[in-house]
Structure formats: structure tokens, C-alpha cells
Amino acid sequence: MNEVLIALEIMWKGMAGIFAAVLVIMAIVYLMGKMKK
Amino acid sequence: MEFLTEGLRALTWQQLVMYGVGILLIWLAIKKEYEPALLLPMGFGAILVNLPSSGVLNQVLTGVGETNGIIEWLFEIGIEASEAMPVLLFIGIGAMIDFGPLLSNPRMFLFGAGAQFGIFAAILLAVVLGFDLKDAASIGIIGAADGPTSILVSQILKSNYIGPIAVAAYSYMALVPVIQPFAIRLVTTKKERMIRMKYEPSSVSHRTKIFFPIIVTVVVGLVAPSSVALVGFLMFGNLIRECGVLNTMSETAQNNLSNLITLLLGITISFSMQAERFVTVETLMIMVIGVFAFIIDTIGGVLLAKFMNLFTKDKINPMVGAAGISAFPMSSRVVQKLAMQEDPGNVILMHAAGANVSGQIASVVAGGMVINLVTGFLG
Numbered sequence: 001m002n003e004v005l006i007a008l009e010i011m012w013k014g015m016a017g018i019f020a021a022v023l024v025i026m027a028i029v030y031l032m033g034k035m036k037k
Numbered sequence: 038m039e040f041l042t043e044g045l046r047a048l049t050w051q052q053l054v055m056y057g058v059g060i061l062l063i064w065l066a067i068k069k070e071y072e073p074a075l076l077l078p079m080g081f082g083a084i085l086v087n088l089p090s091s092g093v094l095n096q097v098l099t100g101v102g103e104t105n106g107i108i109e110w111l112f113e114i115g116i117e118a119s120e121a122m123p124v125l126l127f128i129g130i131g132a133m134i135d136f137g138p139l140l141s142n143p144r145m146f147l148f149g150a151g152a153q154f155g156i157f158a159a160i161l162l163a164v165v166l167g168f169d170l171k172d173a174a175s176i177g178i179i180g181a182a183d184g185p186t187s188i189l190v191s192q193i194l195k196s197n198y199i200g201p202i203a204v205a206a207y208s209y210m211a212l213v214p215v216i217q218p219f220a221i222r223l224v225t226t227k228k229e230r231m232i233r234m235k236y237e238p239s240s241v242s243h244r245t246k247i248f249f250p251i252i253v254t255v256v257v258g259l260v261a262p263s264s265v266a267l268v269g270f271l272m273f274g275n276l277i278r279e280c281g282v283l284n285t286m287s288e289t290a291q292n293n294l295s296n297l298i299t300l301l302l303g304i305t306i307s308f309s310m311q312a313e314r315f316v317t318v319e320t321l322m323i324m325v326i327g328v329f330a331f332i333i334d335t336i337g338g339v340l341l342a343k344f345m346n347l348f349t350k351d352k353i354n355p356m357v358g359a360a361g362i363s364a365f366p367m368s369s370r371v372v373q374k375l376a377m378q379e380d381p382g383n384v385i386l387m388h389a390a391g392a393n394v395s396g397q398i399a400s401v402v403a404g405g406m407v408i409n410l411v412t413g414f415l416g
Contacts, residue, residue: 006414007164007173011157014406018150021260021402022395026146028252032245033143 047089051312058315059083062204071211074296075184075303079204082108082307083315094308111301112308120192122302123185124266129295130185130397131274132287134365136249138391141238145357145388147341149395152361153403154337155180159330160407166322172196174411176323179206180330181400182213183363186267188306190404193263194411200309201320205327213367216328218375220335221359229343230379232354236387246279257402263412264405271401335359338392353388360389363400369393 062080066073085093086108094106115122139145160177168176175196178187187206191199209216221230250272257268278287309315342358356375360368369389376383 003164003170003173004161006170007157007161010160010174010407010410010414013410014157014403015150015154017260017406018153018399018402019147021257022146022150022399024256024260025253025398026143028256029140029143029146029245029249032248033239 044089049312051316052087052089054316055083055087055310055312058204058310059087065208065211069211072184072207074299075207076211078300078303079207079307079310082304083310085304086307086310087312094311108305108308111305115301115305116188116192120189120266122298122305123189123192124270126185126295126298126302127267127270127401128274128277129290129298131250131271131276132278132290133295134271134275134278134394134397136246136275136394137241138238138387139394140241140245140249142236142388142391144345145391146395147345148338148358148361148392149397149399150361151341151358152334152338152392152396153181153399155330155332155334156403156407158333158337159326162329163322163326166326168319168322170411170414172198174407175199175202176326177330178202178404178407179209179323179327180334181363181403182206182210182331182334182368182396183400183404184210185302186363186400186404188302189267190407193408197314198319198323200306200311200315201323202327203306203309205324208324209327209331210364210367213331213362213364214371214374216331217335217359217362217368217371220332221339221356221372221375223332224336224339224343225355227379229355230375231383232352233380233383234354234357234385234388235351236384238387243279243281247276250275250279253398257398257405261402261405261409263408264401267401267404268398271397331362334362338362354383354385357385357388357392360392361396361399362393363396365393365397366390368396 059080062076065071066077093108095109156177159180160173163173163176171194175191178190184206191202254272258265277283338358338361339355342353342355356372360372372389373386376385
């Protein structure tokens with residue numbers, strides 16, 4: 001049961017981390033695109 | 038003359054099974070052309086390491102002492118000691134990737150993230166089925182749809198199942214044209230699969246293409262430090278490609294380096310395919326969890342696209358979300374083929390390619406995340 005809870009926490013934190021990284025990169029790419037204009 | 042039959046008498050039924058597995062992998066590589074660069078060396082290696090007292094493994098010889106076997110040595114040096122082989126392969130992969138379709142359509146970044154959900158669902162399933170956390174995490178990473186990442190993560194976490202994990206990762210990558218259409222049809226309607234998308238890419242400057250690998254390395258390195266080896270070498274390869282002054286080196290990374298490492302990686306990984314470790318119930322469970330991971334990845338990407346459609350005016354064909362896995366370019370081709378089956382004039386390839394290269398970044402981020410989180414819990 002304990003390991004299942006840990007796996008669920010890994011799922012939540014892992015997906016949050018991936019989306020956070022991707023959103024930051026996406027924002028920087030958008031900004032670079034704006035700066036060019 | 039008994040010495041001539043010593044090998045034959047030492048054969049176990051498990052080793053015979055492994056000859057069958059080896060021949061099956063070679064057949065899939067040659068006849069079906071499923072990831073032949075990896076499956077053929079792995080298949081032949083599976084036979085080599087399962088010959089009784091095989092000279093490719095370390096042996097203790099009477100009167101001589103210990104002798105080194107080439108495959109065991111390659112495994113110790115190239116994978117166990119430093120993960121050098123999978124990491125170096127990333128330079129070649131990075132040099133092959135054109136991030137242009139992604140940079141010109143940045144919202145595709147999100148699908149790379151959404152299509153990693155299968156990794157974490159598979160970790161959960163593996164834990165429920167009784168695997169300990171480090172093995173479950175290593176098995177889950179099959180869902181990254183990225184062979185080198187799977188090998189690297191399972192090696193860093195010291196999993197007992199690196200052989201089955203590598204076989205599952207590469208086999209299922211080859212089976213993307215079978216797995217993904219099935220999963221996509223499960224969660225989409227014909228009407229959704231027929232959605233057309235405008236392709237109006239913004240131009241991408243040379244400067245953006247140069248800064249992109251540096252930015253990705255720094256951002257991902259700060260979020261998931263364990264992924265620096267992976268993402269750093271991937272982006273190093275891409276910087277060589279995009280800088281414009283290292284064309285010969287870029288071509289070498291794309292061709293010679295990739296081919297050489299792939300050739301050695303396949304036969305080296307066969308070290309972990311010795312019968313006593315491979316012919317187990319756990320191997321069958323890993324194969325089942327692996328296919329589950331690929332299906333949930335696909336569904337995760339599709340559902341994210343459907344969710345985004347609730348808020349956007351220009352609707353996204355949900356199949357583009359499925360291309361957010363790392364298997365490039367196969368996944369984007371599969372999505373395009375499905376789109377044309379529903380509507381012969383529907384071209385969504387460039388959107389899918391953007392999501393697909395995003396998946397390559399997201400899969401290494403996921404690998405780093407899994408290492409960070411699991412080692413945090415184990416510590």
C-alpha cells in the first residue's frame with residue numbers, strides 16, 4: 001500500500017515537473033519569436 | 038571424447054528458450070524490419086551469451102584462472118560503469134533532429150509532456166503487480182518510447198531487469214504502427230480524426246535554433262538534474278547540427294557515431310539476456326506492462342488534445358497528441374496515415390512532427406524526473 005502511494009506521488013510530481021519544464025521552454029521560445037519581430 | 042559433448046550436456050531448457058528468443062529477434066529485424074539495427078545484434082547476442090561456458094562472458098578456467106569475455110567487458114565499461122553507450126548515442130540522435138516544426142508551432146510542446154503519462158501509469162501498475170520501486174520505475178520508463186533512456190534509467194536504478202526492459206522498449210517502438218492506431222481508435226471518433234488543421238508556421242531564425250539547445254539544457258537541467266547527461270548530450274548533438282560551422286562533425290555524429298554505438302549497444306545489452314535472468318514470469322509481466330505503457334502514452338496525448346479543444350478556436354486533431362511519444366519519426370507517420378485513411382486530403386504531418394520531436398525532449402526529462410523522484414524516495 002505504501003509503495004502504491006509513493007507511485008501515485010511519483011506520477012503527480014513527475015507529470016507536474018515535465019509540464020513545468022515544457023511550459024518554461026515554450027514561454028522562452030514564444031518570447032524569442034516576439035523579440036525577433 | 039567426452040569433452041566434445043560437454044557443451045551439449047551442459048545445455049539447459051532455459052538456454053534453448055533463449056535461442057528461440059534470439060532467432061525471433063533476428064527474424065523480426067530481417068523479415069519485418071522492426072528496429073533491425075538494435076534487434077539483430079540483440080538477437081545474435083542472446084545466442085552468444087547463452088552458449089554453455091560462453092567465451093563472451095568472464096570465465097574461470099582450470100589452471101588459468103579468470104579470463105575476460107568481450108560482451109561482459111563491453112557491458113561493464115560501456116553501460117555499467119558510466120552509461121557511456123546510451124549517452125553517446127544521444128549526440129547522434131540530437132544531430133539528427135530538426136526542431137524546426139516544433140519551434141515554428143510551440144504549442145506542440147504540450148503534447149510531448151502529455152504523452153509521457155504512460156510511464157507513470159506503468160510504474161503504478163508494476164508496483165501493484167509486486168515489483169519493488171526501483172524495478173517498477175525502470176519498467177515504467179519503457180513508456181518513454183526511447184531505448185537509450187530506458188537502458189540508462191534501468192542501469193542507474195540498478196534494476197534486475199535491464200535485458201527484458203531493453204527488449205520491450207525496442208520491440209514496442211517497432212510496433213508503434215500496430216499499437217498506436219488501436220489506442221487512438223479507442224478514444225477518438227471518426228469525426229475527431231477527420232479534423233483538419235491549418236499549417237501556418239512562423240519562420241524560425243538561425244539564432245533561435247542555436248539558442249534552443251542551450252536553453253533546453255539549462256531549463257531541464259535545473260528542473261531534473263539527473264537528466265543532464267541525457268538532455269545535455271542530446272542538445273550538444275543538436276547544437277553541432279544547427280551551428281552551421283561543424284557540418285562534417287554533424288554528419289559524423291548522425292551517421293558514423295550513431296551506427297557504431299548502435300551496433301555495439303545491441304550486442305552489449307545482450308549480456309543481460311542470460312537465460313537464468315531472462316526466462317522468468319517477470320519477463321512476461323514486463324512485456325505486458327510495456328505495451329500498457331505505450332497505450333496509456335497514446336491515450337494521454339489524445340486526451341490532452343481533446344481537453345485543449347475545449348478552450349481553443351482552431352481545433353486540434355486529437356491524433357496529433359498521440360504523436361507526442363518519443364518514437365520519431367514513426368509516430369508522426371502513423372498519425373498522418375490514420376488521418377489520410379479517414380480523409381485522404383487531410384495533412385497533419387508537420388503538426389504531428391512537432392509533437393513528435395517535443396516527445397523526444399519530454400522523454401529525457403521524464404527519465405531524469407523518474408531518477409530524481411525514485412532516488413529521493415529510496416534515500
